[in-house]
Amino acid sequence: xxxxxxxxxxxxxxxxxxxxxxxxxxxxxxxxxxxxxxxxxxxxxxxxxxxxxxxxxxxxxxxxxxxxxxxxxxxxxxxxxxxxxxxxxxxxxxxxxxxxxxxxxxxxxxxxxxxxxxxxxxxxxxxxxxxxxxxxxxxxxxxxxxxxxxxxxxxxxxxxxxxxxxxxxxxxxxxxxxxxxxxxxxxxxxxxxxxxxxxxxxxxxxxxxxxxxxxxxxxxxxxxxxxxxxxxxxxxxxxxxxxxxxxxxxxxxxxxxxxxxxxxxxxxxxxxxxxxxxxxxxxxxxxxxxxxxxxxxxxxxxxxxxxxxxxxxxxxxxxxxxxxxxxxxxxxxxxxxxxxxxxxxxxxxxxxxxxxxxxxxxxxxxxxxxxxxxxxxxxxxxxxxxxxxxxxxxxxxxxxxxxxxxxxxxxxxxxxxxxxxxxxxxxxxxxxxxxxxxxxxxxxxxxxxxxxxx
Amino acid sequence: xxxxxxxxxxxxxxxxxxxxxxxxxxxxxxxxxxxxxxxxxxxxxxxxxxxxxxxxxxxxxxxxxxxxxxxxxxxxxxxxxxxxxxxxxxxxxxxxxxxxxxxxxxxxxxxxxxxxxxxxxxxxxxxxxxxxxxxxxxxxxxxxxxxxxxxxxxxxxxxxxxxxxxxxxxxxxxxxxxxxxxxxxxxxxxxxxxxxxxxxxxxxxxxxxxxxxxxxxxxxxxxxxxxxxxxxxxxxxxxxxxxxxxxxxxxxxxxxxxxxxxxxxxxxxxxxxxxxxxxxxxxxxxxxxxxxxxxxxxxxxxxxxxxxxxxxxxxxxxxxxxxxxxxxxxxxxxxxxxxxxxxxxxxxxxxxxxxxxxxxxxxxxxxxxxxxxxxxxxxxxxxxxxxxxxxxxxxxxxxxxxxxxxxxxxxxxxxxxxxxxxxxxxxxxxxxxxxxxxxxxxx
Numbered sequence: 001x002x003x004x005x006x007x008x009x010x011x012x013x014x015x016x017x018x019x020x021x022x023x024x025x026x027x028x029x030x031x032x033x034x035x036x037x038x039x040x041x042x043x044x045x046x047x048x049x050x051x052x053x054x055x056x057x058x059x060x061x062x063x064x065x066x067x068x069x070x071x072x073x074x075x076x077x078x079x080x081x082x083x084x085x086x087x088x089x090x091x092x093x094x095x096x097x098x099x100x101x102x103x104x105x106x107x108x109x110x111x112x113x114x115x116x117x118x119x120x121x122x123x124x125x126x127x128x129x130x131x132x133x134x135x136x137x138x139x140x141x142x143x144x145x146x147x148x149x150x151x152x153x154x155x156x157x158x159x160x161x162x163x164x165x166x167x168x169x170x171x172x173x174x175x176x177x178x179x180x181x182x183x184x185x186x187x188x189x190x191x192x193x194x195x196x197x198x199x200x201x202x203x204x205x206x207x208x209x210x211x212x213x214x215x216x217x218x219x220x221x222x223x224x225x226x227x228x229x230x231x232x233x234x235x236x237x238x239x240x241x242x243x244x245x246x247x248x249x250x251x252x253x254x255x256x257x258x259x260x261x262x263x264x265x266x267x268x269x270x271x272x273x274x275x276x277x278x279x280x281x282x283x284x285x286x287x288x289x290x291x292x293x294x295x296x297x298x299x300x301x302x303x304x305x306x307x308x309x310x311x312x313x314x315x316x317x318x319x320x321x322x323x324x325x326x327x328x329x330x331x332x333x334x335x336x337x338x339x340x341x342x343x344x345x346x347x348x349x350x351x352x353x354x355x356x357x358x359x360x361x362x363x364x365x366x367x368x369x370x371x372x373x374x375x376x377x378x379x380x381x382x383x384x385x386x387x388x389x390x391x392x393x394x395x396x397x398x399x400x401x402x403x404x405x406x407x408x409x410x411x412x413x414x415x416x417x418x419x420x421x422x423x424x425x426x427x428x429x430x431x432x433x434x435x436x437x438x439x440x441x442x443x444x445x446x447x448x449x450x451x452x453x454x
Numbered sequence: 455x456x457x458x459x460x461x462x463x464x465x466x467x468x469x470x471x472x473x474x475x476x477x478x479x480x481x482x483x484x485x486x487x488x489x490x491x492x493x494x495x496x497x498x499x500x501x502x503x504x505x506x507x508x509x510x511x512x513x514x515x516x517x518x519x520x521x522x523x524x525x526x527x528x529x530x531x532x533x534x535x536x537x538x539x540x541x542x543x544x545x546x547x548x549x550x551x552x553x554x555x556x557x558x559x560x561x562x563x564x565x566x567x568x569x570x571x572x573x574x575x576x577x578x579x580x581x582x583x584x585x586x587x588x589x590x591x592x593x594x595x596x597x598x599x600x601x602x603x604x605x606x607x608x609x610x611x612x613x614x615x616x617x618x619x620x621x622x623x624x625x626x627x628x629x630x631x632x633x634x635x636x637x638x639x640x641x642x643x644x645x646x647x648x649x650x651x652x653x654x655x656x657x658x659x660x661x662x663x664x665x666x667x668x669x670x671x672x673x674x675x676x677x678x679x680x681x682x683x684x685x686x687x688x689x690x691x692x693x694x695x696x697x698x699x700x701x702x703x704x705x706x707x708x709x710x711x712x713x714x715x716x717x718x719x720x721x722x723x724x725x726x727x728x729x730x731x732x733x734x735x736x737x738x739x740x741x742x743x744x745x746x747x748x749x750x751x752x753x754x755x756x757x758x759x760x761x762x763x764x765x766x767x768x769x770x771x772x773x774x775x776x777x778x779x780x781x782x783x784x785x786x787x788x789x790x791x792x793x794x795x796x797x798x799x800x801x802x803x804x805x806x807x808x809x810x811x812x813x814x815x816x817x818x819x820x821x822x823x824x825x826x827x828x829x830x831x832x833x834x835x836x837x838x839x840x841x842x843x844x845x846x847x848x849x850x851x852x853x854x855x856x857x858x859x860x861x862x863x864x865x866x867x868x869x870x871x872x873x874x875x876x877x878x879x880x881x882x883x884x885x886x887x888x889x890x891x892x893x894x895x896x897x
Contacts, residue, residue, distance in 0.1 A: 080864075144717050170645060172706075205706070207645030208622070239643050243624015311713075399654050401716050401871040403863025415864065422857060 050435065057428035071429035080404055081430065084412040087319055088437075091390060091408060095323050095330075096383035100376055102327065103334025107342050108364060110335065120339065124332035131329070135396030138325040142312040142397065152309030159307045166304035167212065167259055171203045174238060177248050178202075184300050191267035191295035198226045199296055200250055202238030203257060211237070211255055214280050218256035221283035231294060232285035235260045235278050256282020261302050267293040313398065315405040322397050322406060326390065334379050341375030342368070378448065384441045388434065409434050492525030497792045502531040502541065503555030503779070512812035513555075519808050520799050526792050537561055541784070545570060550786035552793030555779045556602060558852045559593050562780055566596035572783040574600045575794045581801035585821045589844045594780055602780030605800045606809070607818040609839045610661050610740035610775040610849060611764035614747065616727055617757070619646050619735035627762035629772070631666070634765045635700065638707045641735045647709035649701070650734035652723030653716040653874045656867020658739055660851040660859065661775065662701075663870060665738075665764045667694040668773035668847055680850045682895045686888035692880045697767060699877035709734035712874055721746055728753050738764065740777075741816060741835050756831045763838050774842030777849045778818060818846075858894035865890045 060067045075081050106123065110116050126134065143149030146156040172187075173179035179187040179201055193199055200222050218236035226232040235257045236250050245251045262284045264274040273294070274286045286294075312321045345368065353363050369376070391410040398406035407415070409430060417427025499520075505513055510530065517528040531551055533540040538561050544550050556562045565571050574582070579600055582591050586604070594602035613627075613634075620627070623644035625637040638648030652658045668676045671690040678684035679691065705711045709726050710718075710733065718726065720739065727737045728747040737743060744755045753759040766772040781800050783793045799805050806817035810826040820840045827833040839846065851859030851866055858865040866887060873883040 144714075174643070204643040205645055210645060239645070240624075241622055241644070243640070313717075398863075399717070399719075400656055400862045400867065401654060401875070404868065407863075415861070422855075 053428040053431045053435075056425060057432050059425045061423040061425055063424065067425070071426045074426060075429050075433065080407060081409075081412055083404060084407045084409045084430075087406065088388065088408045090319055091323065091387045092384055095326055095387045096380050098323075098327060099330050099334045099383050100338075100380045102331050103338045103379060104369070104372070104376065106331065106335040107339040108368065110339065111342060120332070120336060123335055126329045127332050129329070131392035132396060134325060134329055135393050138321075138328075138393075139313075139397045139399075142321050144309065144311055144313065146309050149309070149312070151312060155309045156307055159309075163307070165306055166302055168203070168206060168210075168257065168302050169305050170205045170207070170210065171257070171303055172205045174202065174204055174247055177238075179298070182297075182300075185303055186297055186300040188265070188297045189295050191265065191293055193231055193294050193296060194292060195229045195231055195289045196226055197231055198224075199231070199233040201233060201235045201296065201298065202248060202250070203235065203298075204237065204239050206237050206239075206257070208241055208255075212258050215255045215258050216281040217252065218250050218254055218282040219252045221256065221279075221281040222250035224283075226285070229289070230285050230287045231264060231289055231296070232283065233296070234282040235262065235284065235298065236282045256280065258282060260284075261299050263297045263299055264289060265295045265297050267295060272297070313402060315402050318398055318402050318406040322393050325393055325397060326387075330383065330386075334383070337379050338372065338375055341372050345371050374448075374452075378445075381441050381445050381448075385438060385445070388438050388441070409437075494792050494795060495525030497789055498527040498529055499553060499789055499792045499796050500529045500531060500551040500787065501553045501555065501793075501796070502533050502537075502544075502551040504533055504537055504557050505530075505555070506532055508814060512809045512815065515812060516800070516805055516808045517796075519805065520796055523799065524792075524795060526795070528796075538564060541565070541570075545784065545786045548786075550784045550788075552784060552787030552789050553796055554782050554784060555605070556782055557779050558777075559780075559848050560853055560855070562594070562602045562782065563596050565782060566599075566601050570784055570786065571601040572785050572790055572794070574603060574783070574797060577798050578603060578794070578801050581798065585801060585803065585819045587818070587820060587840075587843045587846065589846050590778075590818045593778075593848055602782045603797050603801055604778040604780045604818050605806070607776055607778040607816045607839060608740050608742065609816060609835050610777060611665055611773050611838070612741055612743070612761040612835060613736055613738045613764055614724075614727065614743040614759060614761045615736040616732060617760055619644075619727075619732065622646070623735070628765050629762075630765050631669075631697065631767040635704075635707070638701075638704075638736075642706040646732065647726075647734040648707045648736060650709045650718065650723040650726035650737045651715040651874070652718050652720040652737075652739070653712075653871055654719040654722070656862065656871055657851065657860075658720055658723065659870035659874060660866050661740070661849065662738060663694060663698055664775050664847075664850045665773045666697050666767050667691070667850075668775055669764070669767040669770040670694050670697060672770060673845055673847055676847050676850065680848075680853045682854075682891055686891050687884050691887070692884045694767075695873065695880035695883055699873070699880055702874050702877040712877075716871060716874060721750065725751065728759050741832075744831060745814065756829065760831060761835070771845060774839060774846045775849055776818075776839060776842075776846050777852055854891070855894040858891050865894060 056063065057071050058066060058068060060070075110119050110123075113119060129137075140148060141150050142152075144152060146152045173181065178189050178199070180189075182188055187201075187203075189199060189201070200218075218234045221234045222236070224232070234250065237255045237257055238247060238250075239245055240251050240253050245254060256278065258278055258280045260278040260282070262276055262278060263272045264286045265271065266273050274289060276284050276286060278284045311317065349367055349371065350363060353367050358366070389410050390408060391414065394406050394408050394411045395414075403411075413427050413430040413434065416430060417424045501517065503513070510532070514530065517530065520526065521528055533554075537554065537557060541550070541554055554565075556565065574594075582594070582600065582603060590604045591600060594600055594604055615627070619641065620637075623637075623641040623646070625640050628634040628637045641648045651662075664676075667679070667690070671679075671694060675684060675688075675690050679686070679688070684690075701707055702712060708715050723737050723739075724743055724746045726733045727735065728751045730751070743761075744759065747753040747759040748755055763772050764775075781797050783790055783797060787793055801819075803817075803819050803822040806815075806819045806822045807826040809815040810817060810822065810832075811828055813828045813832065816832065816836050816839055818839065822836075824833050824836060827836055853859070854866070859867075861867065869883060869886045869890060872886075873880075
């Protein structure tokens with residue numbers, strides 16, 4: 001504006017200069033008038049709250065007593081805040097990098113496919129889903145129960161395809177009976193049995209509906225004595241439905257447990273010398289055992305717990321899991337922005353490289369990425385700022401017991417100020433910390449904007 | 455409170471509702487009715503509360519009965535979950551309701567201390583004295599003045615079970631803690647886990663603890679602990695935690711073990727007993743379990759799902775942990791006299807009977823004829839609640855500052871969840887509870 005003022009050449013033109021100055025002043029007043037509403041809004045909605053928060057952070061929970069830096073010392077001595085800082089650092093390091101990388105790869109690939117627009121649309125769709133809804137979707141997807149969580153359903157299905165499931169995962173022996181539990185999950189009798197002995201092994205904890213089809217009462221088989229030279233017995237469910245059964249005794253209504261693996265273990269060296277499976281009534285027999293004493297073992301494979309899948313929302317994986325949900329939402333955004341940058345790239349540089357015999361990877365590494373660098377930084381920095389204030393996903397996806405393991409600065413700030421803590425002094429201190437952390441990224445972005453405007 | 459204790463999803467919706475309520479509160483529409491002596495005709499009483507859906511419909515019937523009697527019009531304003539914030543802003547905005555149904559004793563105290571409440575009239579006081587056990591008067595009083603009338607109560611000392619599962623195992627509902635564990639082991643032998651615990655919601659764990667503590671340590675210590683006059687490191691707390699630990703650490707008793715319990719929310723824990731694929735025989739929580747079992751899983755209360763009172767622990771009396779909604783009158787209301795008349799009406803057995811007939815309601819009013827309840831199970835619960843007399847105690851975590859007793863992922867909720875994960879050291883858990891309590895009660 002000032003550059004347009006003509007150089008003053010001499011005294012005769014004072015009237016003209018006067019007029020110029022007046023126009024200039026009027027210009028300034030008009031400019032101020034135009035800027036004023038924006039300034040007022042910014043002042044009321046940004047500057048004042050920031051200053052107020054800074055001031056508030058020096059007061060206690062009630063807001064009446066000045067406590068100096070106490071809130072800040074309390075903040076840094078609280079393990080929850082430290083964890084929030086640690087998690088925020090993880091988020092800032094991991095999420096924007098992954099997103100920019102993914103966005104870049106997808107943008108480059110999408111350029112080369114035929115249905116590019118449809119593909120882009122598909123990837124961009126999650127942006128249209130609110131964070132709250134996305135959080136609820138992922139909370140369900142990550143659920144540990146394979147019947148609810150789709151991810152664990154997939155993991156468990158794959159796992160079970162390779163490794164079968166055990167017949168009696170819930171069965172166990174009563175304490176104080178013949179069977180003792182070993183460390184590896186198997187059950188074993190005392191090693192004082194020999195050919196000619198009969199042993200009945202009672203287990204409990206199998207619901208009637210979980211019994212294999214064709215299971216028959218064990219009572220008749222339990223009455224049979226072992227023939228000479230054979231070691232026999234029954235494995236049975238030591239529980240009479242409706243109660244009334246005697247522990248340790250094969251009652252009439254009690255069922256045999258079929259297809260249970262049984263092993264004979266030699267007392268001298270602990271070696272398994274024979275192995276068999278129980279019949280429909282739970283009976284088993286070892287024939288042809290050499291004389292000596294043996295123990296009978298029900299190996300752990302009978303009782304292997306079903307595979308439970310991955311505990312996505314456990315303390316260890318909860319932050320990566322939430323970052324995964326965040327990626328789902330934001331990948332499309334990164335891809336579209338980078339794709340726009342890609343479209344604006346000078347084609348001749350790429351053509352020239354191709355003419356010179358560069359392969360696609362070399363073009364990507366040496367031409368595309370360097371030329372795209374400004375766009376990539378803008379995307380990266382925008383995402384950093386965005387990630388710092390991530391709140392909804394963390395708040396919704398993390399279940400109560402692991403909330404502390406997943407907390408980030410923004411959730412911590414809300415929890416401390418409103419979510420039960422009701423200490424807005426401490427909350428303001430957290431807010432100030434967040435502000436301080438965001439400022440470098442902001443300054444960087446503003447500098448970039450200014451440079452690109454020049 | 456059942457309402458406050460919502461799952462994640464409903465919690466989120468409730469937040470939205472709460473925001474909506476502040477924006478468009480007062481849209482209830484006046485309801486009028488004819489008949490009665492019409493002493494208050496032409497006046498409108500505004501009532502605010504957290505109720506919505508069926509609860510609101512039933513309460514509206516009570517209000518209609520009041521209108522029919524007095525000729526006053528009534529208007530119900532829903533506050534959403536956060537009563538104190540909504541009422542606070544309404545008072546500041548000069549648009550205060552006359553009567554508020556306050557869902558937590560802590561909020562009632564906060565209102566009274568802020569000087570917002572009018573002491574109850576002589577008539578109401580007299581009916582409170584004659585119709586209610588003194589404990590309800592105490593919970594409605596702050597500093598010796600009676601401000602709140604408990605109209606609706608909840609019983610949080612009910613263990614719900616599937617009669618089929620207990621029959622299958624051949625056990626009878628136990629009456630002592632030791633019997634409860636023994637019955638649990640028998641059920642577990644039968645192939646079904648004994649208990650389903652919704653540990654993902656911290657409040658279910660605080661309720662377990664409160665019942666054990668009330669029965670084991672007695673009402674006096676319970677009151678002292680609730681007011682934090684007794685430190686959480688007290689031997690009685692360690693003992694109660696140890697008792698709770700015997701259950702928590704027993705893999706046979708808990709459906710899926712501790713890890714799965716921590717991964718089960720309250721509706722999920724009900725589903726494990728009353729859902730299509732039962733995994734456990736019993737679930738402990740308040741009377742509202744019946745609602746979930748009936749509405750979500752189609753169980754007939756009384757035959758497919760029923761309850762026994764929380765058993766007595768170590769020779770104490772069986773605990774009755776409770777909660778309730780108290781009616782208070784705001785000084786800032788436009789029509790406080792008529793509001794006071796509404797409270798006089800609510801204090802009568804007649805008003806309680808209106809809602810009792812609709813179901814989903816328990817009245818602490820001991821003069822309410824038990825035959826007013828529409829089903830047997832509710833009648834049983836009401837009997838145990840009223841029969842508890844003066845040994846009834848309010849939910850301790852509801853009385854504590856929210857930072858300690860009511861925050862997801864913090865305070866008592868979080869510490870008891872950690873204790874569920876590793877119940878080996880009750881002393882350490884008690885020390886953690888004391889640290890958290892000291893911090894919260896100070897603020």
